[in-house]
Amino acid sequence: MSSSPTSQPALLVLADGLVLRGEAFGAKATALGEVVFNxxxxxxxxxMTDPSYAGQLVTFxxxxxxxxxVNSSDQEADAxxxxxxxxxxxxxxxSNWRSEGSLEAWLQHHSVVGISGIDTRSLVRHLREGGAMNGAISTDGTTPQQLLEQVRAMPSMAGLNLAKEVSTPEPYSWTSLCPASFDQRLQDNPATPYRVVAIDFGIKRAILERLVAHGCDVTVLPADATPEQVLERQPEGVFLSNGPGDPSAxxxxIDLAKALVAHENLPLFGICLGHQILGLALGGTTFKLGYGHRGLNHPCGTTGVVEITSQNHGFALDADSLPADQMEVTHLNLNDRTVAAFAHRQKPIFGVQYHPEASPGPHDADHHFGRFAALMSERRG
Known part of the structure; x- marks a missing residue:
């Protein structure tokens, strides 16, 4: 694609040697990461603000x-x-009544590199055939060979614990809905809110808002929180959040989840990475998907009731590894039959691989938050 007189050239280099040329936008720099598509x-x-995308170059x-x-209400994190x-x-x-500025200026402000003018359909086909792989975007004049050397020296996403890099350093409380939200979907709430501790592996603000909408008073703790730090807050339920990287790392x-599973009849709910961590704590294993699930229209279900779901993950639970005497697979991804949700057969514990808060996406799965609230209500008696 030819550049306009004011545009700057940019390069996209993949680990398998593919070099694509386009036009730069956003920050002037080189960025390395795993190339995925949404x-x-x-x-x-x-x-872009979802912490689960940490370490990645996202093809739209x-x-x-x-x-x-862009606008301040649609952010899932500060940056x-x-x-x-x-x-x-x-x-x-x-052009939008909610806009507070341009995407390019926002990316420049936050030092995020962008490349346009790419045949994204062809690139996605390439990634589907070869799998998600490391790559680099450069808008600062670095040569293709230099970029390829840097990319091939990068570690794989498998084995990386990125949750610790995006988690909150200090505990904080979340008790309110976004005041600018025009989609609050309020629920019937208890007179006394449910005390919920959320473990932040890369939590989205929309999840916190959905927990509040379903009657929860949420305290968010860092990813390395200990069982003692969780239980001293006397939670009526514990939520394990989404996040980036390899769950097995x-x-x-995982140790925290094991301790909580063994503690009384405490309701536990995991989404995405939290779902995988719960599965690992219960004896399962995970594996890296070829190119992941990232989009807004993934069908999930098992019993004739299908939910159209929002998804963002590159790893999944191995269904054959889950102990059948303890765990029931309640939903499958109907595109590839991978585990989309499970429930414990004896305890108030369940995990959902997809994102019931949507944001963005359909609201078919919002009832999972109500399910968590119902388990806490039953525990109250």
């Missing part, structure tokens, strides 16, 4: 980014967590 048609700001299959600008953005086209002007989270 098939959603909306929600680019939520994707929707052909244009930036047409609705973007993606290392780089790959797009077919960047909108020359944003989050040893402190």
């Amino acid at each position: 098939t959603g048609m909306t929600g680019y700001q939520e994707v 299959t929707y052909p244009e980014l930036g047409n609705t600008g 973007p967590h993606v290392r780089g953005v790959i797009a077919r086209q960047l909108a020359p002007r944003e 989050v040893s402190s989270g």
Whole structure:
């Protein structure tokens, strides 16, 4: 694609040697990460600020980014967590009543590198055939050979504990909904809120808001919280959050989950990475998917009732590894039959691989938050 007089060249280099040339936007720098793709048609700001995308260069299959600008209400964290953005086209002007600025200016402010003018359909086909792989985006003049050497020296995502890098350093409370939200989906709440401790492996704000909407008073603890630190807060339920990286590498989270599983009849609920950590604590194993599930329209179910779900993960639980006497697979991803949700047969414990808070995405699975609240209500008696 030819550059306009004001555009700057950019390079995308993959570990298998593929070199693509495009135009730079965002920060002027080189960014290294795992190259993945997201098939959603909306929600680019939520994707970029989702801590689960830490360490990744995200290819957006929707052909244009930036047409609705950015705003403070759609952020899942204070700043973007993606290392780089790959797009077919960047909108020359944003236009939306909620916009507070342009995507490009926002990425520049947060030092995120972007490349446009890429045939993203061809790139996605390449990643589907070869799998998600390490790569680099450069907008600062680094040569393809230099980039390839840097990329091939990078560690694989497998084995990386990135949760500790994105987790909160200090505990904090979350008791309110976003005041600017126009989609609060309020529920019937108890007179006294449920005391919930959420373990932050990379938690999204939308999850915290859905917990509050379902009647929870949430205290968020760091990823390395100990069982004693959790239990001293006398929780009525514990939530294990989403997050980036390899779940099997989050040893402190797995140890915590094991201790909580053994503690009385405490309701436990995990989403995405938290779901995988719960599965590992209960005796299962995980594996890396070829190119992951990242999008807004993944069908999940088992009994004839299908939920269209929002997903973002590169690892999954191995169904054959789950102890059948303790765990029931309640939902499968209907595209590839991987584990989408499970429940403990004797205890109030369940995990969901997808994102019931949506943000972005459909609301089909919001009832899982109500399920967590119901378990806490039953425990109260």
